[in-house]
Amino acid sequence: MDELKRVDTYSLILGSVLLACVLVAGETSRLEIVDSRRAKSGSIVLLVGPSDGGKTAIFSSLVYNHAPPTHTSLQQNVAFFRSPSPFHRKPLQVVDIPGHPRIRGQFTDFFQENGKSKNIGGVKAVIFVCDAAALTRNASTVAEHLHLVMHAISNLPPSATPPPLLVFANKADVLTSASKSKTPNTALAVTRTTTILERELEKRRLNSIKSNTAVLGELGDEGGEDDTVGGLDVTEGDAFTFDKWDGGVVTIRSGWVDIQRPRKAHGGHDTASEDDEPKEKDTVVDPTVPKKDGLAELVDWIATLR
Amino acid sequence: MLDNCTISHKGGLVLWSRSFTPTAATLSRSNASPVNNLIREALIEGRSSEDRYEKDGYAVRWTLANDLELIFVVAYQRILQLSYVEDLLTAIKTLFIKLYAPFLTKFVASLHAQANAAPTEVADASPSWDFASAFKDWDKVFDKVLRELEQKANQERRLRTRQLTGSTALGASMSGNESFNEEHPERGSGATTPAKDATSPLDGQEIAKNIAHLKTRMKGRNSTSGKKGKGGGAGSGSDSDVSKRQSSLRGAKSKRTWGDVVPTEDDMSALDFSTDKPSDLPSAGVLDTLVDEKSRGVKKDGVYEIRDWEFSKQASREVDEDLDDFISKTLRETSLNSTGPTTSSEAQPGYISSLFSKLTGLAGSTRPLTQQDLGPVLAGMKEHLMKKNVARDIAERVCDGVGKSLEGKKVGGLRSIRGEVHAALEDAITRILTPKTSTDILHAIRQKKLTTMTTTRAGGESKMEPYSITFVGVNGVGKSTNLSKVAFWLLQNDFRVLIAACDTFRSGAVEQLRVHVRNLGMLVNKETVEDDKGKKIDLYEKGYGKDAAGIAKDAIAYAKEEGFDVVLIDTAGRMQDNEPLMRALAKLVALNQPDKIVFVGEALVGNEAVDQLTKFDRALKDFSKGEGKSGRGIDGMLVTKWDTVDDKVGAALSMTFVTGQPILFVGCGQTYTDLRQLRVSNVVQALLSD
Structure with missing residues (x-):
């Protein structure tokens, strides 16, 4: 009888301990991302940029080593990426943030110090991905997005070291170049992206200086907190360039994602839409050209991070 | 007739996609593909309560699987009235999730990487994410599902036109068929199935056969229609030669050949599920043939769980037959359940957390949200929004969208359903209110000033x-x-x-x-x-x-x-x-x-x-x-x-x-x-x- 009772008590204690454990585990797993950010401070690499730039494709190539077709993202993708650098013993956490204007603001969660996520400093680097081939057409929207990102970086509290920013001109392989060579023209992509974005950002910088005179207040904005998007200050008094940006270090690289090309249609049906992103032209890479890794520059850059 | 069918993850990765025409293939690769438009305009802007989205002549239908974060999208030409799309979506959703549940769970987990599980996961997960090889069998499955549904739809349509023209002479019904063909010229040329057109050419003999068959069906409808039973429906003398013919055909047939040949009467009748309407439920005998007791799932706590798909069987010819059974079973289930909520799709995936879920179940948590759970909370939210002067149908649509995005999602821990809904609603409203275009008018004015200035400077005028x-x-x-x-x-x-x-x-x-x-x-x-x-x-x-x-x-x-x-x-x-x-x-x-x-x-x-x-x-x-x-x-x-x-x-x-x-x-x-x-x-x- 005593024996039985003891067993009962033991199992009761064991059960309650287990229950407590489970409850705690459930709670923590719900806070997954938020918590992991805090725990792994300084290991997040953010992928930001406008829609159709190829963020998800880059994400997938980094993490899965291949790029399936993608469409506009509805939510963040988070995964681990083992950087080739010996300095990174722990894998980096790559976060792919949707670029649709309505939800692109999610990236600010990684910079803001609000109640739930005190993860300033959790961001190791920011990669701004844009479509080098389409940049001439949507320069102002791309610049607007980049401006927001730079604003967020430069508005970090002084205690936090601003994460380095990489502007990655994606889709260099479809960039039409004068030399008509089949090899992707990354140099052209870099210069073109730099000029276009610097020009657009300069315009925005001048605007923000001018409009400081009369800014409309916002509703419920009693504190009179200045809410203009700034953060484009340069060290010297002249035009904006990435080199002179006060907020941090900007690097510009270019590359492409080795997307799956449509296979030769065999048999009855073709498995189409293998392509990852919109392309104006389907430049099929010449098989004779030695295959280069389009993301090599990006991975190299990540490897240089400390 | 379909243009594109895509299965993808909410994060943007397309798991599987198929286009049926070259134009659709190029379109699906472009920025303005129906799927992209759907996501941008319907899903991100929170209008997913409309069950149909139309753009650029395309009609797009979709369904979400929230627990696995999947989106199933079917796009087709808007002018077509495809009655089976809804069924197709339900069928592929159920099948896909059932077939690939372990892979998908792992895949989704890998997209929500957590720090504590990091190093090992990176090591062992990376090599196996080749979707093309992972889903290589899915093509076949999809083809079959589509063909079955199309044939069923065709059958129904044909039947309808026949009934319209009445049970008169052969000539009348033939002309009815012709007029039907004229009304739907795209039917013949549409060629949805990549392999071969499923519709049979209608020669006189065929029509005669069909009419005979129709008569059988009309007679058999009130009594036990033995369509699926052996040689049933051969009751009346006038049909005897037809049924003989059918039985001889059945004897000669070695295996199922889907779509490669003109479908025989037999196939058509076997595939005709049109009597499964609630008005005339099949009798017990037919029902028995519908359910294979061996592969029946288990009923547990009022939830019908489909048996898990066994992967070990997936190589041989026999597997094909099994797959057929599986597919047709699912199809039947969808058509049977189409009147009520599909309980089958709510089956819980039995992965590691089964123990956990049972334990936490004591504390009342970690279970997928159902419509029943969400209903009252959403109704409350709707009322609340309307009290805040939100227009009635807007409040309804916003709440419907929230409900859709939550259905099937698992709530863990101590979070209440209300809290979950509240958070989702906040998210949805923020998304709706956030501008998608720049609202900086000052910038736009300066921009215009600058651009027109520079263009006119060349002309010598300085007026902008x-x-x-x-x-x-x-x-x-x-x-x-x-x-x-x-x-x-x-x-x-x-x-x-x-x-x-x-x-x-x-x-x-x-x-x-x-x-x-x-x-x-x-x-x-x-x-x-x-x-x-x-x-x-x-x-x-x-x-x-x-x-x-x-x-x-x-x-x-x-x-x-x-x-x-x-x-x-x-x-x-x-x-x-x-x-x-x-x-x-x-x-x-x-x-x-x-x-x-x-x-x-x-x-x-x-x-x-x-x-x-x-x-x-x-x-x-x-x-x-x-x-x-x-x-x-x-x-x-x-x-x-x-x-x-x-x-x-x-x-x-x-x-x-x-x-x-x-x-x-x-x-x-x-x-x-x-x-x-x-x-x-x-x-x-x-x-x-x-």
Whole structure:
């Protein structure tokens, strides 16, 4: 009888301990991302940029080593990426943030110090991905997005070291170049992206200086907190360039994602839409050209991070 | 007939996709693919409650699997009326999840990587994510599902036309068939199945057979129709030769050959599920053949769990047969369950957490949300939104969208359903209110100044195009008053502003503006000295009873001549139902192509907001269409009388939801300085506060 009772008590204690454990585990797993950010401070690499730039494709190539077709993202993708650098013993956490204007603001969660996520400093680097081939057409929207990102970086509290920013001109392989060579023209992509974005950002910088005179207040904005998007200050008094940006270090690289090309249609049906992103032209890479890794520059850059 | 079918993850990775025509294939690769449009406009902007989305001649239908974060999308030409799309979606959703559940769970988990599990996961997960190889069997499965559903649909359609033409002579039914073919010319050429067209050529013999078959069906309907039983339905003498023929065919048939040959009578009858309608349920005998007791799932706690698909069987020919059974079973289930909620799709995936879920189940947590759970909470939320002056159908659609995005999602821990819904609703409202285009008008004005300056510099002229903003709206909402506030704000930013008085109808309208211009002019002059360019603000008016479009045109030309930066065009208020007046407004828009068309609406408006905005938007778009020019819609909103509504700011949500355009300004008082920009978080807070 005593024996039985003891067993009962033991199992009761064991059960309650287990229950407590489970409850705690459930709670923590719900806070997954938020918590992991805090725990792994300084290991997040953010992928930001406008829609159709190829963020998800880059994400997938980094993490899965291949790029399936993608469409506009509805939510963040988070995964681990083992950087080739010996300095990174722990894998980096790559976060792919949707670029649709309505939800692109999610990236600010990684910079803001609000109640739930005190993860300033959790961001190791920011990669701004844009479509080098389409940049001439949507320069102002791309610049607007980049401006927001730079604003967020430069508005970090002084205690936090601003994460380095990489502007990655994606889709260099479809960039039409004068030399008509089949090899992707990354140099052209870099210069073109730099000029276009610097020009657009300069315009925005001048605007923000001018409009400081009369800014409309916002509703419920009693504190009179200045809410203009700034953060484009340069060290010297002249035009904006990435080199002179006060907020941090900007690097510009270019590359492409080795997307799956449509296979030769065999048999009855073709498995189409293998392509990852919109392309104006389907430049099929010449098989004779030695295959280069389009993301090599990006991975190299990540490897240089400390 | 289908154009594209895509299975993808919410994060943007496409797991599997198939296009059926070359055009659809190229389109699906482009930025403007139906799937992309759907996600951008329907899902991200939170309008997923409409079960059908149409764009560019495509109709798109979709379904979500929230627990695995998957999206299933089918796109087809809008003119086609495909009755089976709904069934197809349900079928592929169920099948896909059942077939690949372990892979998908792992895949989704890998996209929500957590720090504590990091190093090992990276190591062992990376090599196996080749979707093409992972889903290589899915092509076959999909083909089969599609073909079965198509044939079923064809059968039904044929039956319907037959019944229409009646049970008369053969000639009549033949002509009926012909007319049917004429009505649906795309049916024959459509060739949905990549392999071969499923519809059979209708020769005389075939028709005769069909009619005989139809007779059997008509007779057998009331009694036990033994369509699926052996040799049933061969009751009447006149059909005996047909049934003999059928049985001989059955004997000669070695295996199922889907779509490769013309389907026989036998196939068709076997695939005809049209009697499974609730009106005439199949008898017990037929039902027995429908359920294979061996592979039946287990019923547990009132939830029917489908047996897990066994992967070990997946190589040989026999597997094909099993797969067939599996597919047809699922199809039957979907058609049987189409009247009620599909319990089968709610089966819980039995992965590691089964133990955990049982344990935490004691604390009442970690289970997928069902419609029943969400219903009352969502209804409460809807009521709440309506109390905040959100238009009724908008509140309904927002809540439906939230419900759809939560259904099947697992709530863990101690979080209540209400909390979950609250968070999702907050998310949805924020998404709706967040502008998708730039609302920085000052930047846009400077941009236009710069670009037109540089282009004209080459021509030697230094005159730039003014930036024009047109204010439209119903009567008495405060167009003129808020126009003057905007003018004041622009003046503060050192722009030269011209106001065009295009309200040539209401007496006193021009005088009202004149007073504003005088006041503003004095205010500006007090601060800054009048520069050499002349007046900083001026009124352009031509009196009453004139054509507003003409006045606006003249005003813009005048502004260009005099070097004004911005032209603000005031229009007469009009009811959205008054077509002649709406046409006049559209003419003004078409003639002048203003840079921004701002709709002015009251914050007081309730259900009317939807009607006003949709009709203004539609009328402007329809009537301002010109040769080669697409119509202009509303570009943004100005919400007035904000100070009168306290926290009942539902109109803001209604307005942004209807147009998808941002609220540019908010008018909140009597003075020139009472113009604000909207802060989204503020409105969200006001809407959700009790």
